[in-house]
Amino acid sequence: MLTYSTSAETVYNVSRQLNTSLDLDEVLGKVLRLTVEATGASRGSLFLLDETGRVTRQILARPDQSPEVSRRNINKVMQEGLAGWVYRHQYGALAADTTTDERWVRLPDDAEITGSALVVPLLYQERVNGLLALHHNEPHFFDESHLALAAGIAGQAAVALENARLFTQVKDERESLFALINAMPNPVLVVDADGLVTFTNELARQSLRVQAVNVALELLPAGQGLKAALETLAQQAENHVEVQWTDGRVYNVSANHVSQVGTVVVLDDITYLKELDAMKTQFVETVSHDLKNPLSVILGFAQLLELDPHLLPRSETSVQGIKQSAHHMNALISDLLDLARIEAGMGGEASPCDFARLIRDTLPGFDLQISEKSMQTKIEIPPEPVLVLGNKTRLTQIVNNFVGNAIKYTPAHGQISVTLNVTATEMRFFVTDNGPGISPAGQSQLFQKFYRVPEIQEKIGVTGTGLGLSIVKAIVEGYNGRVWVKSEVDAGSTFGCTLPLAPIPASE
Numbered sequence: 017m018l019t020y021s022t023s024a025e026t027v028y029n030v031s032r033q034l035n036t037s038l039d040l041d042e043v044l045g046k047v048l049r050l051t052v053e054a055t056g057a058s059r060g061s062l063f064l065l066d067e068t069g070r071v072t073r074q075i076l077a078r079p080d081q082s083p084e085v086s087r088r089n090i091n092k093v094m095q096e097g098l099a100g101w102v103y104r105h106q107y108g109a110l111a112a113d114t115t116t117d118e119r120w121v122r123l124p125d126d127a128e129i130t131g132s133a134l135v136v137p138l139l140y141q142e143r144v145n146g147l148l149a150l151h152h153n154e155p156h157f158f159d160e161s162h163l164a165l166a167a168g169i170a171g172q173a174a175v176a177l178e179n180a181r182l183f184t185q186v187k188d189e190r191e192s193l194f195a196l197i198n199a200m201p202n203p204v205l206v207v208d209a210d211g212l213v214t215f216t217n218e219l220a221r222q223s224l225r226v227q228a229v230n231v232a233l234e235l236l237p238a239g240q241g242l243k244a245a246l247e248t249l250a251q252q253a254e255n256h257v258e259v260q261w262t263d264g265r266v267y268n269v270s271a272n273h274v275s276q277v278g279t280v281v282v283l284d285d286i287t288y289l290k291e292l293d294a295m296k297t298q299f300v301e302t303v304s305h306d307l308k309n310p311l312s313v314i315l316g317f318a319q320l321l322e323l324d325p326h327l328l329p330r331s332e333t334s335v336q337g338i339k340q341s342a343h344h345m346n347a348l349i350s351d352l353l354d355l356a357r358i359e360a361g362m363g364g365e366a367s368p369c370d371f372a373r374l375i376r377d378t379l380p381g382f383d384l385q386i387s388e389k390s391m392q393t394k395i396e397i398p399p400e401p402v403l404v405l406g407n408k409t410r411l412t413q414i415v416n417n418f419v420g421n422a423i424k425y426t427p428a429h430g431q432i433s434v435t436l437n438v439t440a441t442e443m444r445f446f447v448t449d450n451g452p453g454i455s456p457a458g459q460s461q462l463f464q465k466f467y468r469v470p471e472i473q474e475k476i477g478v479t480g481t482g483l484g485l486s487i488v489k490a491i492v493e494g495y496n497g498r499v500w501v502k503s504e505v506d507a508g509s510t511f512g513c514t515l516p517l518a519p520i521p522a523s524e
């Protein structure tokens with residue numbers, strides 16, 4: 017018979033011990049040791065069960081038993097013995113005298129005699145997670161007081177086990193998540209609201225040369241550039257931006273805000289793409305240059321032939337053909353060269369330009385074509401300057417292409433309107449004609465390189481390279497604007513673009 021104070025002290029000690037660790041094996045060991053000590057049992061066993069009642073882990077009081085025998089014995093005990101009875105009934109049981117208790121299974125290889133035994137469940141939310149069994153050689157050693165103490169300990173142990181299980185589960189999940197992020201082929205880092213780098217994967221540690229966590233982003237070797245990139249990303253609609261490292265490498269930086277975690281930054285090394293791009297531009301420039309020289313010679317000779325008074329009328333047509341083709345090739349080469357240069361980047365050459373003035377200066381260049389085709393024009397441009405950041409020659413290309421196409425593809429006596437207006441943040445430039453109009457299928461491909469709308473070619477049949485709109489798109493997007501088209505077959509088309517207004521200097 018255990019005294020009340022012994023039981024109370026034991027339960028107190030057990031609860032103190034149980035709360036010192038979340039390690040599952042340590043918790044199991046402590047529970048068993050404390051209980052065996054407090055009850056004076058000769059042996060004790062602790063089994064952990066899964067939801068089907070299968071024993072998943074065990075601590076045996078008999079370390080000399082081989083695992084095979086133990087496992088076989090456990091199965092037998094769980095099916096026919098006292099442990100199985102407790103599992104099924106979900107409350108503790110006492111076999112005061114094992115020789116007379118029919119729930120007791122005597123195992124053939126059991127060297128030590130068990131005179132009395134008790135088993136209590138580790139019950140958590142109506143589920144038996146484990147069983148605690150105590151044995152003594154003498155019959156009638158255990159009584160109700162031992163059973164009550166063991167039940168009290170088992171109740172606490174069940175909670176501690178659940179905590180340990182949850183902890184292990186969270187730890188395992190966290191470890192596999194880290195392993196996953198570490199195995200990612202891109203550098204990944206997390207920056208918190210205070211600008212501290214709270215997490216880096218292996219590749220991020222290498223490329224950013226991070227040695228510790230909770231380091232301020234700007235203190236890292238490439239941190240300043242990365243910080244500026246994150247600030248840009250926070251302001252713009254697109255979710256990636258390019259950053260050049262001091263060692264020359266170029267990264268595409270994308271960032272996503274995750275609540276309670278911070279900004280998750282993923283880096284993509286695009287140095288090889290940049291190198292390829294530079295090679296492409298170099299290639300196009302060299303080839304274009306080499307092609308332009310013989311082409312000028314062909315054009316020169318064609319012009320000389322044209323002037324020859326002895327030229328047969330038949331040959332005159334051939335000379336015109338040579339001239340036309342040479343001019344077309346020349347235009348194609350110039351467009352290709354332009355596109356390659358624009359795509360290679362226009363950064364650095366932007367300065368405030370008055371777009372309203374630029375249109376006014378450009379339009380007179382079309383007067384002859386307009387009068388030849390007897391077209392009507394309507395021009396709506398604000399009198400005040402409309403300042404945008406860009407290169408004047410490039411911005412002029414936008415006007416030339418939209419207006420040039422409208423004149424080119426609209427039949428004689430057609431109407432063209434050129435409009436420029438501004439909102440608080442951007443300018444909108446658009447050119448409308450009442451020409452052939454473009455089908456939705458054609459519209460979706462208009463800004464692709466070399467695309468020329470087949471129906472328009474059939475109807476109008478003018479020459480072109482199919483590169484003009486791609487050049488406009490590259491220029492406009494290079495200056496953070498957008499291009500668009502609105503068109504209806506047989507009604508006409510509107511080609512437009514937006515460009516952000518240049519920031520007003522602080523002094524104004």
Ligand code: ADP
Nearest residue numbers: 421422425468469472480481482483484485509
């Ligand atoms: P290009 O005019 O040299 O063919 P662009 O890239 O400028 O090249 O235009 C691509 C195609 O878009 C043109 O070939 C034409 O089919 C169509 N297009 C452009 N502008 C107009 C317009 N105002 N009306 C009808 N079709 C147009």
